[in-house]
Amino acid sequence: MAKNDLKVLGAWPSPYVMRARIALNIKSLDYEFFEETFGSKSELLLESNPVHKKIPVLIHGDKPICESLIIVEYIDEVWASGPSILPSHPYDRATARFWASYIDEKWFPALKGIAAAQGEEARKAAIEQVAEGLALLEDAFQKTSKGRDFFSGDKIGYLDIAFGCFLGWLRVTEKMNGIKFLDETKTPGLAKWAHKFCADAAVKDVMPETEKLAEVAKIIVAKLRGAGAPPK
Amino acid sequence: MAKNDLKVLGAWPSPYVMRARIALNIKSLDYEFFEETFGSKSELLLESNPVHKKIPVLIHGDKPICESLIIVEYIDEVWASGPSILPSHPYDRATARFWASYIDEKWFPALKGIAAAQGEEARKAAIEQVAEGLALLEDAFQKTSKGRDFFSGDKIGYLDIAFGCFLGWLRVTEKMNGIKFLDETKTPGLAKWAHKFCADAAVKDVMPETEKLAEVAKIIVAKLRGAGAPPK
Missing domain, CATH: 3.40.30.10 (Glutaredoxin)
Known part of the structure:
Protein backbone atom coordinates (compact mmCIF):
# COMPACT_ATOMS: atom_id res chain seq x y z
CA MET A 1 0.00 0.00 0.00
CA TRP A 79 -2.70 18.34 0.23
CA ALA A 80 -2.97 22.09 0.70
CA SER A 81 0.42 22.29 2.40
CA GLY A 82 2.25 21.31 -0.82
CA PRO A 83 2.85 23.71 -3.76
CA SER A 84 -0.43 25.39 -4.78
CA ILE A 85 -2.09 24.34 -8.01
CA LEU A 86 -4.99 26.80 -8.13
CA PRO A 87 -4.08 30.51 -8.03
CA SER A 88 -4.62 32.06 -4.61
CA HIS A 89 -6.81 35.04 -5.63
CA PRO A 90 -10.48 34.29 -6.40
CA TYR A 91 -10.46 36.32 -9.63
CA ASP A 92 -7.35 34.50 -10.88
CA ARG A 93 -9.01 31.20 -9.95
CA ALA A 94 -12.14 32.17 -11.88
CA THR A 95 -10.00 33.12 -14.89
CA ALA A 96 -8.08 29.82 -14.77
CA ARG A 97 -11.34 27.87 -14.48
CA PHE A 98 -12.86 29.84 -17.36
CA TRP A 99 -10.02 28.98 -19.75
CA ALA A 100 -9.86 25.36 -18.58
CA SER A 101 -13.55 25.06 -19.37
CA TYR A 102 -13.03 26.77 -22.76
CA ILE A 103 -10.29 24.26 -23.59
CA ASP A 104 -12.46 21.25 -22.71
CA GLU A 105 -15.67 22.49 -24.27
CA LYS A 106 -14.43 24.31 -27.37
CA TRP A 107 -10.75 24.03 -28.14
CA PHE A 108 -10.01 20.32 -27.73
CA PRO A 109 -13.23 19.30 -29.56
CA ALA A 110 -12.00 21.52 -32.43
CA LEU A 111 -8.60 19.76 -32.36
CA LYS A 112 -10.33 16.39 -32.53
CA GLY A 113 -12.44 17.82 -35.35
CA ILE A 114 -9.35 18.02 -37.59
CA ALA A 115 -8.90 14.26 -37.48
CA ALA A 116 -12.61 13.63 -37.94
CA ALA A 117 -13.01 16.10 -40.83
CA GLN A 118 -14.38 14.67 -44.07
CA GLY A 119 -12.75 16.36 -47.05
CA GLU A 120 -10.15 19.09 -47.49
CA GLU A 121 -12.50 22.02 -46.93
CA ALA A 122 -13.77 20.69 -43.58
CA ARG A 123 -10.19 19.90 -42.53
CA LYS A 124 -9.05 23.46 -43.31
CA ALA A 125 -12.00 24.95 -41.43
CA ALA A 126 -11.18 22.81 -38.37
CA ILE A 127 -7.50 23.85 -38.52
CA GLU A 128 -8.56 27.50 -38.67
CA GLN A 129 -10.81 27.02 -35.63
CA VAL A 130 -7.95 25.51 -33.60
CA ALA A 131 -5.64 28.38 -34.62
CA GLU A 132 -8.26 30.95 -33.56
CA GLY A 133 -8.53 29.22 -30.19
CA LEU A 134 -4.75 29.33 -29.80
CA ALA A 135 -4.79 33.07 -30.53
CA LEU A 136 -7.26 33.51 -27.66
CA LEU A 137 -5.12 31.34 -25.39
CA GLU A 138 -1.95 33.26 -26.38
CA ASP A 139 -3.71 36.45 -25.39
CA ALA A 140 -4.83 34.90 -22.08
CA PHE A 141 -1.27 33.71 -21.48
CA GLN A 142 0.21 37.18 -22.07
CA LYS A 143 -2.35 38.73 -19.71
CA THR A 144 -2.10 36.26 -16.84
CA SER A 145 1.58 35.20 -16.97
CA LYS A 146 2.81 38.82 -16.96
CA GLY A 147 6.24 37.78 -18.29
CA ARG A 148 6.57 34.74 -16.06
CA ASP A 149 6.98 31.16 -17.34
CA PHE A 150 3.50 29.81 -16.64
CA PHE A 151 -0.12 30.93 -16.82
CA SER A 152 -0.28 32.08 -13.24
CA GLY A 153 3.30 32.44 -12.13
CA ASP A 154 6.71 30.82 -11.90
CA LYS A 155 5.40 27.31 -11.28
CA ILE A 156 2.94 25.17 -13.22
CA GLY A 157 -0.63 25.40 -11.98
CA TYR A 158 -4.23 24.57 -12.82
CA LEU A 159 -4.50 26.11 -16.29
CA ASP A 160 -1.05 24.90 -17.31
CA ILE A 161 -2.16 21.36 -16.46
CA ALA A 162 -5.58 21.76 -18.12
CA PHE A 163 -4.04 22.97 -21.38
CA GLY A 164 -0.59 21.35 -21.28
CA CYS A 165 -1.99 17.83 -21.11
CA PHE A 166 -3.07 18.29 -24.75
CA LEU A 167 0.39 19.21 -26.04
CA GLY A 168 1.16 15.62 -27.05
CA TRP A 169 -2.03 15.48 -29.11
CA LEU A 170 -1.35 18.94 -30.55
CA ARG A 171 2.07 17.75 -31.76
CA VAL A 172 0.59 14.59 -33.25
CA THR A 173 -1.97 16.73 -35.10
CA GLU A 174 0.79 19.04 -36.37
CA LYS A 175 2.79 16.04 -37.57
CA MET A 176 -0.14 14.28 -39.27
CA ASN A 177 -1.24 17.45 -41.06
CA GLY A 178 2.18 18.94 -41.90
CA ILE A 179 1.41 22.17 -40.02
CA LYS A 180 2.82 24.12 -37.09
CA PHE A 181 0.34 25.52 -34.58
CA LEU A 182 2.72 26.81 -31.91
CA ASP A 183 5.54 28.98 -33.25
CA GLU A 184 7.44 32.09 -32.26
CA THR A 185 5.61 34.37 -34.67
CA LYS A 186 1.93 33.55 -34.07
CA THR A 187 2.11 32.31 -30.48
CA PRO A 188 5.45 33.43 -28.99
CA GLY A 189 4.27 33.09 -25.39
CA LEU A 190 2.71 29.65 -25.80
CA ALA A 191 5.65 28.31 -27.86
CA LYS A 192 8.04 29.09 -25.01
CA TRP A 193 5.51 27.95 -22.39
CA ALA A 194 5.10 24.55 -24.11
CA HIS A 195 8.84 23.85 -23.87
CA LYS A 196 8.96 24.83 -20.20
CA PHE A 197 5.84 22.80 -19.43
CA CYS A 198 7.11 19.59 -21.06
CA ALA A 199 10.51 19.93 -19.36
CA ASP A 200 8.97 20.39 -15.89
CA ALA A 201 9.83 17.69 -13.33
CA ALA A 202 6.12 17.02 -12.65
CA VAL A 203 5.37 16.57 -16.35
CA LYS A 204 8.27 15.03 -18.24
CA ASP A 205 7.75 11.43 -17.13
CA VAL A 206 4.03 11.40 -17.95
CA MET A 207 4.11 13.32 -21.27
CA PRO A 208 4.00 10.67 -24.01
CA GLU A 209 6.49 10.64 -26.89
CA THR A 210 4.97 12.07 -30.06
CA GLU A 211 5.97 8.99 -32.13
CA LYS A 212 4.28 6.59 -29.71
CA LEU A 213 1.17 8.76 -29.48
CA ALA A 214 1.00 9.00 -33.28
CA GLU A 215 0.57 5.22 -33.41
CA VAL A 216 -2.47 5.44 -31.11
CA ALA A 217 -3.75 8.41 -33.13
CA LYS A 218 -3.78 6.36 -36.34
CA ILE A 219 -6.10 3.81 -34.74
CA ILE A 220 -8.42 6.51 -33.35
CA VAL A 221 -8.51 8.49 -36.59
CA ALA A 222 -9.43 5.37 -38.54
CA LYS A 223 -12.31 4.81 -36.09
CA LEU A 224 -13.46 8.48 -36.25
CA ARG A 225 -13.41 8.54 -40.07
CA GLY A 226 -15.19 5.20 -40.22
CA ALA A 227 -17.96 6.38 -37.90
CA GLY A 228 -18.40 9.71 -39.66
CA ALA A 229 -18.17 8.50 -43.26
CA PRO A 230 -21.03 9.70 -45.45
CA PRO A 231 -23.40 6.98 -46.67
CA LYS A 232 -22.59 5.71 -50.17
CA MET B 1 -23.55 52.28 -7.30
CA TRP B 79 -17.38 36.62 0.41
CA ALA B 80 -16.05 33.70 2.42
CA SER B 81 -17.32 35.14 5.70
CA GLY B 82 -20.98 34.70 4.61
CA PRO B 83 -22.82 31.33 4.65
CA SER B 84 -20.76 28.70 2.80
CA ILE B 85 -21.95 27.54 -0.60
CA LEU B 86 -19.41 24.80 -1.34
CA PRO B 87 -19.19 21.98 1.23
CA SER B 88 -16.19 22.33 3.53
CA HIS B 89 -14.65 18.86 3.09
CA PRO B 90 -12.66 18.28 -0.15
CA TYR B 91 -14.37 14.95 -0.86
CA ASP B 92 -17.82 16.48 -0.43
CA ARG B 93 -16.75 19.33 -2.71
CA ALA B 94 -15.56 16.85 -5.34
CA THR B 95 -18.86 14.98 -5.09
CA ALA B 96 -20.89 18.19 -5.46
CA ARG B 97 -18.78 19.26 -8.46
CA PHE B 98 -19.17 15.80 -10.01
CA TRP B 99 -22.97 15.92 -9.90
CA ALA B 100 -23.10 19.56 -11.01
CA SER B 101 -21.03 18.60 -14.05
CA TYR B 102 -23.27 15.55 -14.68
CA ILE B 103 -26.33 17.80 -14.61
CA ASP B 104 -24.86 20.26 -17.10
CA GLU B 105 -23.31 17.73 -19.46
CA LYS B 106 -25.85 14.91 -19.41
CA TRP B 107 -29.06 15.54 -17.53
CA PHE B 108 -30.15 18.99 -18.73
CA PRO B 109 -29.25 18.20 -22.37
CA ALA B 110 -31.55 15.15 -22.00
CA LEU B 111 -34.34 17.38 -20.62
CA LYS B 112 -33.94 19.71 -23.60
CA GLY B 113 -33.99 16.62 -25.79
CA ILE B 114 -37.64 15.97 -24.87
CA ALA B 115 -38.70 19.26 -26.45
CA ALA B 116 -36.48 18.72 -29.49
CA ALA B 117 -37.57 15.09 -30.05
CA GLN B 118 -39.04 14.31 -33.45
CA GLY B 119 -41.80 11.72 -33.14
CA GLU B 120 -43.35 9.79 -30.27
CA GLU B 121 -40.64 7.14 -30.00
CA ALA B 122 -37.84 9.71 -29.70
CA ARG B 123 -39.89 11.67 -27.16
CA LYS B 124 -40.43 8.58 -25.00
CA ALA B 125 -36.73 7.68 -25.17
CA ALA B 126 -35.80 11.21 -24.06
CA ILE B 127 -38.29 11.06 -21.16
CA GLU B 128 -36.81 7.72 -20.09
CA GLN B 129 -33.30 9.21 -20.15
CA VAL B 130 -34.37 12.13 -17.92
CA ALA B 131 -36.07 9.72 -15.48
CA GLU B 132 -32.93 7.56 -15.31
CA GLY B 133 -30.88 10.66 -14.53
CA LEU B 134 -33.32 11.60 -11.77
CA ALA B 135 -32.95 8.12 -10.26
CA LEU B 136 -29.17 8.68 -10.10
CA LEU B 137 -29.71 12.12 -8.55
CA GLU B 138 -32.21 10.72 -6.02
CA ASP B 139 -29.58 8.20 -4.99
CA ALA B 140 -26.95 10.95 -4.73
CA PHE B 141 -29.38 13.02 -2.65
CA GLN B 142 -30.05 10.17 -0.23
CA LYS B 143 -26.32 9.53 0.20
CA THR B 144 -25.15 13.12 0.64
CA SER B 145 -28.09 14.72 2.47
CA LYS B 146 -28.19 11.99 5.14
CA GLY B 147 -31.74 12.92 6.13
CA ARG B 148 -31.20 16.66 6.03
CA ASP B 149 -33.12 19.08 3.75
CA PHE B 150 -30.46 19.78 1.15
CA PHE B 151 -27.74 17.98 -0.78
CA SER B 152 -25.00 18.83 1.67
CA GLY B 153 -26.77 19.87 4.83
CA ASP B 154 -29.40 22.08 6.39
CA LYS B 155 -28.83 25.02 4.04
CA ILE B 156 -28.81 25.26 0.28
CA GLY B 157 -25.38 24.95 -1.28
CA TYR B 158 -23.52 24.41 -4.54
CA LEU B 159 -25.28 21.28 -5.84
CA ASP B 160 -28.70 22.52 -4.73
CA ILE B 161 -28.10 25.65 -6.82
CA ALA B 162 -26.66 23.72 -9.78
CA PHE B 163 -29.67 21.38 -9.94
CA GLY B 164 -32.42 23.52 -8.44
CA CYS B 165 -32.08 26.22 -11.08
CA PHE B 166 -33.60 23.72 -13.55
CA LEU B 167 -36.74 23.04 -11.49
CA GLY B 168 -38.75 25.67 -13.39
CA TRP B 169 -37.85 24.04 -16.70
CA LEU B 170 -38.54 20.58 -15.26
CA ARG B 171 -42.05 21.71 -14.28
CA VAL B 172 -42.66 23.22 -17.70
CA THR B 173 -41.58 19.95 -19.31
CA GLU B 174 -43.89 17.99 -16.99
CA LYS B 175 -46.76 20.29 -17.88
CA MET B 176 -46.16 20.23 -21.64
CA ASN B 177 -45.86 16.44 -21.70
CA GLY B 178 -48.52 15.54 -19.13
CA ILE B 179 -46.03 13.64 -16.96
CA LYS B 180 -44.70 13.83 -13.43
CA PHE B 181 -40.96 13.42 -12.98
CA LEU B 182 -40.62 14.24 -9.30
CA ASP B 183 -43.03 12.38 -7.02
CA GLU B 184 -43.10 10.70 -3.64
CA THR B 185 -42.84 7.17 -5.02
CA LYS B 186 -40.00 7.37 -7.52
CA THR B 187 -38.04 10.27 -6.07
CA PRO B 188 -39.21 10.86 -2.48
CA GLY B 189 -36.06 12.72 -1.46
CA LEU B 190 -35.97 15.02 -4.48
CA ALA B 191 -39.72 15.72 -4.36
CA LYS B 192 -39.38 17.05 -0.82
CA TRP B 193 -36.11 18.80 -1.64
CA ALA B 194 -37.68 20.64 -4.61
CA HIS B 195 -40.36 22.18 -2.33
CA LYS B 196 -37.81 23.25 0.27
CA PHE B 197 -35.53 24.67 -2.42
CA CYS B 198 -38.21 26.77 -4.12
CA ALA B 199 -39.43 28.11 -0.77
CA ASP B 200 -35.94 29.17 0.33
CA ALA B 201 -35.48 32.91 0.93
CA ALA B 202 -32.51 33.02 -1.48
CA VAL B 203 -34.50 31.32 -4.25
CA LYS B 204 -38.19 32.27 -4.14
CA ASP B 205 -37.84 35.71 -5.74
CA VAL B 206 -35.74 34.50 -8.67
CA MET B 207 -37.56 31.22 -9.45
CA PRO B 208 -39.87 31.98 -12.38
CA GLU B 209 -43.55 31.07 -12.34
CA THR B 210 -44.25 27.92 -14.33
CA GLU B 211 -46.97 29.63 -16.40
CA LYS B 212 -44.71 32.49 -17.41
CA LEU B 213 -41.85 30.13 -18.23
CA ALA B 214 -44.19 27.94 -20.30
CA GLU B 215 -44.81 30.92 -22.60
CA VAL B 216 -41.06 31.25 -23.22
CA ALA B 217 -40.82 27.47 -23.66
CA LYS B 218 -43.36 27.52 -26.49
CA ILE B 219 -41.19 29.94 -28.46
CA ILE B 220 -38.01 27.91 -27.83
CA VAL B 221 -39.67 24.58 -28.65
CA ALA B 222 -40.97 25.97 -31.95
CA LYS B 223 -37.40 27.03 -32.77
CA LEU B 224 -35.90 23.66 -31.73
CA ARG B 225 -38.43 21.67 -33.75
CA GLY B 226 -37.99 23.97 -36.71
CA ALA B 227 -34.20 23.56 -36.68
CA GLY B 228 -34.34 19.79 -36.29
CA ALA B 229 -37.19 19.05 -38.70
CA PRO B 230 -36.39 16.30 -41.18
CA PRO B 231 -36.11 17.42 -44.83
CA LYS B 232 -39.30 16.93 -46.83
Missing part, protein backbone atom coordinates in the same frame (compact mmCIF):
# COMPACT_ATOMS: atom_id res chain seq x y z
CA ALA A 2 1.36 3.41 -1.00
CA LYS A 3 1.90 5.92 1.79
CA ASN A 4 -1.28 7.85 1.04
CA ASP A 5 -3.21 4.86 -0.33
CA LEU A 6 -3.71 6.47 -3.73
CA LYS A 7 -4.59 4.68 -6.93
CA VAL A 8 -5.05 6.14 -10.40
CA LEU A 9 -7.09 4.25 -12.97
CA GLY A 10 -5.90 5.47 -16.35
CA ALA A 11 -4.16 4.90 -19.65
CA TRP A 12 -0.91 6.52 -20.77
CA PRO A 13 -2.22 8.23 -23.97
CA SER A 14 -5.11 9.98 -22.15
CA PRO A 15 -4.60 13.73 -21.66
CA TYR A 16 -7.20 13.67 -18.87
CA VAL A 17 -5.32 10.99 -16.96
CA MET A 18 -2.16 13.06 -17.34
CA ARG A 19 -3.86 15.90 -15.45
CA ALA A 20 -4.34 13.74 -12.37
CA ARG A 21 -0.77 12.39 -12.54
CA ILE A 22 0.79 15.87 -12.91
CA ALA A 23 -1.18 17.15 -9.92
CA LEU A 24 0.00 14.17 -7.84
CA ASN A 25 3.58 14.79 -8.99
CA ILE A 26 3.40 18.48 -8.03
CA LYS A 27 2.44 17.43 -4.50
CA SER A 28 5.13 14.66 -4.51
CA LEU A 29 2.53 12.00 -3.81
CA ASP A 30 3.17 8.31 -4.52
CA TYR A 31 0.38 6.38 -6.18
CA GLU A 32 -0.30 3.05 -7.82
CA PHE A 33 -1.12 3.33 -11.51
CA PHE A 34 -3.62 0.89 -13.02
CA GLU A 35 -3.37 0.90 -16.81
CA GLU A 36 -6.75 0.25 -18.44
CA THR A 37 -6.69 -1.81 -21.63
CA PHE A 38 -7.73 0.12 -24.77
CA GLY A 39 -11.25 -0.90 -25.77
CA SER A 40 -12.25 -2.59 -22.48
CA LYS A 41 -13.10 -1.45 -18.96
CA SER A 42 -11.86 -3.08 -15.76
CA GLU A 43 -14.20 -4.17 -12.97
CA LEU A 44 -12.52 -1.61 -10.71
CA LEU A 45 -13.27 1.20 -13.22
CA LEU A 46 -16.92 0.19 -13.59
CA GLU A 47 -17.34 0.07 -9.81
CA SER A 48 -15.50 3.34 -9.22
CA ASN A 49 -17.14 5.44 -11.94
CA PRO A 50 -20.52 3.78 -12.62
CA VAL A 51 -22.03 6.98 -14.07
CA HIS A 52 -19.51 7.76 -16.83
CA LYS A 53 -17.36 4.57 -16.82
CA LYS A 54 -14.41 6.76 -17.83
CA ILE A 55 -10.82 7.31 -16.83
CA PRO A 56 -9.24 8.92 -14.92
CA VAL A 57 -10.44 7.86 -11.51
CA LEU A 58 -8.41 8.71 -8.42
CA ILE A 59 -9.07 6.32 -5.56
CA HIS A 60 -8.08 7.80 -2.20
CA GLY A 61 -8.40 5.13 0.46
CA ASP A 62 -11.80 3.69 -0.48
CA LYS A 63 -13.16 6.89 -2.04
CA PRO A 64 -13.28 7.30 -5.82
CA ILE A 65 -12.97 10.79 -7.34
CA CYS A 66 -13.89 11.18 -11.01
CA GLU A 67 -13.44 13.82 -13.74
CA SER A 68 -9.95 15.12 -14.35
CA LEU A 69 -10.29 18.77 -13.31
CA ILE A 70 -12.29 17.80 -10.22
CA ILE A 71 -9.47 15.40 -9.31
CA VAL A 72 -6.90 18.21 -9.73
CA GLU A 73 -8.89 20.49 -7.40
CA TYR A 74 -9.35 17.64 -4.91
CA ILE A 75 -5.60 16.97 -4.78
CA ASP A 76 -4.91 20.68 -4.34
CA GLU A 77 -7.41 20.94 -1.49
CA VAL A 78 -6.46 17.76 0.41
CA ALA B 2 -24.41 49.22 -5.21
CA LYS B 3 -22.37 48.74 -2.03
CA ASN B 4 -20.18 46.06 -3.57
CA ASP B 5 -20.36 47.39 -7.15
CA LEU B 6 -21.87 44.20 -8.51
CA LYS B 7 -23.74 43.85 -11.78
CA VAL B 8 -25.38 40.75 -13.23
CA LEU B 9 -26.02 40.54 -16.96
CA GLY B 10 -28.83 38.07 -17.40
CA ALA B 11 -32.39 37.20 -18.36
CA TRP B 12 -35.11 36.01 -15.99
CA PRO B 13 -35.91 32.67 -17.73
CA SER B 14 -32.26 31.51 -17.74
CA PRO B 15 -31.45 28.78 -15.20
CA TYR B 16 -27.77 29.67 -15.43
CA VAL B 17 -28.46 33.30 -14.52
CA MET B 18 -30.52 32.08 -11.56
CA ARG B 19 -27.42 30.31 -10.20
CA ALA B 20 -25.51 33.59 -9.93
CA ARG B 21 -28.48 35.39 -8.37
CA ILE B 22 -29.10 32.68 -5.76
CA ALA B 23 -25.43 32.72 -4.76
CA LEU B 24 -25.56 36.52 -4.37
CA ASN B 25 -28.75 36.19 -2.31
CA ILE B 26 -27.16 33.59 -0.02
CA LYS B 27 -24.39 36.06 0.74
CA SER B 28 -26.93 38.94 1.10
CA LEU B 29 -25.20 40.96 -1.61
CA ASP B 30 -26.92 43.78 -3.47
CA TYR B 31 -26.44 43.92 -7.23
CA GLU B 32 -27.75 45.69 -10.28
CA PHE B 33 -29.56 43.38 -12.69
CA PHE B 34 -29.30 44.07 -16.43
CA GLU B 35 -31.96 42.17 -18.34
CA GLU B 36 -30.75 41.13 -21.80
CA THR B 37 -33.35 41.20 -24.57
CA PHE B 38 -34.23 37.75 -25.97
CA GLY B 39 -32.57 37.29 -29.37
CA SER B 40 -30.09 40.17 -29.09
CA LYS B 41 -26.91 40.86 -27.12
CA SER B 42 -26.03 44.15 -25.39
CA GLU B 43 -22.73 45.93 -25.98
CA LEU B 44 -21.90 45.36 -22.32
CA LEU B 45 -22.41 41.60 -22.74
CA LEU B 46 -20.25 41.42 -25.88
CA GLU B 47 -17.49 43.37 -24.14
CA SER B 48 -17.71 41.38 -20.91
CA ASN B 49 -17.86 37.89 -22.41
CA PRO B 50 -16.23 38.18 -25.85
CA VAL B 51 -15.41 34.45 -26.00
CA HIS B 52 -18.87 32.94 -25.45
CA LYS B 53 -21.10 36.07 -25.67
CA LYS B 54 -23.40 34.36 -23.16
CA ILE B 55 -25.22 35.21 -19.95
CA PRO B 56 -24.74 35.20 -17.03
CA VAL B 57 -21.86 37.57 -16.51
CA LEU B 58 -21.10 38.91 -13.04
CA ILE B 59 -19.24 42.21 -13.14
CA HIS B 60 -17.44 42.94 -9.89
CA GLY B 61 -16.01 46.44 -10.01
CA ASP B 62 -14.51 46.41 -13.51
CA LYS B 63 -13.86 42.65 -13.62
CA PRO B 64 -16.18 40.34 -15.55
CA ILE B 65 -16.64 36.74 -14.39
CA CYS B 66 -18.32 34.32 -16.81
CA GLU B 67 -19.86 30.83 -16.66
CA SER B 68 -22.50 30.21 -14.00
CA LEU B 69 -20.77 27.64 -11.79
CA ILE B 70 -17.50 29.60 -11.91
CA ILE B 71 -19.46 32.66 -10.79
CA VAL B 72 -20.96 30.69 -7.87
CA GLU B 73 -17.50 29.55 -6.75
CA TYR B 74 -16.15 33.11 -7.15
CA ILE B 75 -18.90 34.55 -4.96
CA ASP B 76 -18.29 31.85 -2.34
CA GLU B 77 -14.54 32.56 -2.30
CA VAL B 78 -14.69 36.38 -2.28
